[in-house]
Amino acid sequence: MHNSKKVIAIDGPAGAGKGTLARRLATQFAFAHLDTGLLYRGVGMKLIVAGLDATDVVAASAAARSLQLQDLDHPGLRSDEAAVAASKVATIAAVRQALLQFQRDFATRPPNGAAGAVLDGRDIGTVVCPWAPIKLFVTAAVEIRAARRVRELRQRGLQAIEERVLRDMQDRDARDSDRLASPLQPAADAFVIDTGTLDPDAVFDAAIMQIASNGGFGL
Numbered sequence: 001m002h003n004s005k006k007v008i009a010i011d012g013p014a015g016a017g018k019g020t021l022a023r024r025l026a027t028q029f030a031f032a033h034l035d036t037g038l039l040y041r042g043v044g045m046k047l048i049v050a051g052l053d054a055t056d057v058v059a060a061s062a063a064a065r066s067l068q069l070q071d072l073d074h075p076g077l078r079s080d081e082a083a084v085a086a087s088k089v090a091t092i093a094a095v096r097q098a099l100l101q102f103q104r105d106f107a108t109r110p111p112n113g114a115a116g117a118v119l120d121g122r123d124i125g126t127v128v129c130p131w132a133p134i135k136l137f138v139t140a141a142v143e144i145r146a147a148r149r150v151r152e153l154r155q156r157g158l159q160a161i162e163e164r165v166l167r168d169m170q171d172r173d174a175r176d177s178d179r180l181a182s183p184l185q186p187a188a189d190a191f192v193i194d195t196g197t198l199d200p201d202a203v204f205d206a207a208i209m210q211i212a213s214n215g216g217f218g219l
Helices: 018-029 037-050 057-065 069-073 080-089 093-108 124-128 142-155 162-178 200-213
Strands: 007-011 032-035 117-121 134-139 191-194
Touching: 007 018, 007 124, 018 032, 018 117, 018 134, 018 200, 032 093, 037 057, 037 069, 037 080, 037 093, 057 080, 057 093, 093 117, 093 124, 117 124, 124 134, 134 200, 142 162, 191 200
Parallel strands: 007 117, 007 134, 032 117, 134 191
Antiparallel strands: none
């Protein structure tokens, strides 16, 4: 039976602030948090470590089925190598199906006895947890999101050219929104938060008000 009363589904494009919001809401409600964007990287990294080809359907499918939460803590998950492998395994239907089940299991049976779950990604409210009582869609103009990403990269000591980051983000938005399988779009009953002119505290407050208007999980 779905633990449908205590799930927060957060979707949105890259750089909109959904990860920051998801972590804060998880802390606020003592819920477990899953950044679903790491799942395909996790599968890719398992194959890299094992010396296997990310295009090997049998190996990739097995890696997806055996994925554990601790695999998402691998230090190499943010590497370019992991990103390339992730893009390859993401095209395999059996991998996508296994990871869909992984996400649903996390939502309905949160780890470590957590009271509920917060999942952020691209299709949580539309595909993964369409039954979630709280669906948030966090967005902002692509120029604003690109500028944020440039600041983030430079703060981490990495070189970032704004025009290139903007172009890459526009391309990613197009791929996410135009794909046939699980396109990026707000669920019909999602509460949309435009973070373009809001700081993280204001985004958090808007989300909390929406959750409170839906009963606040009785907490």
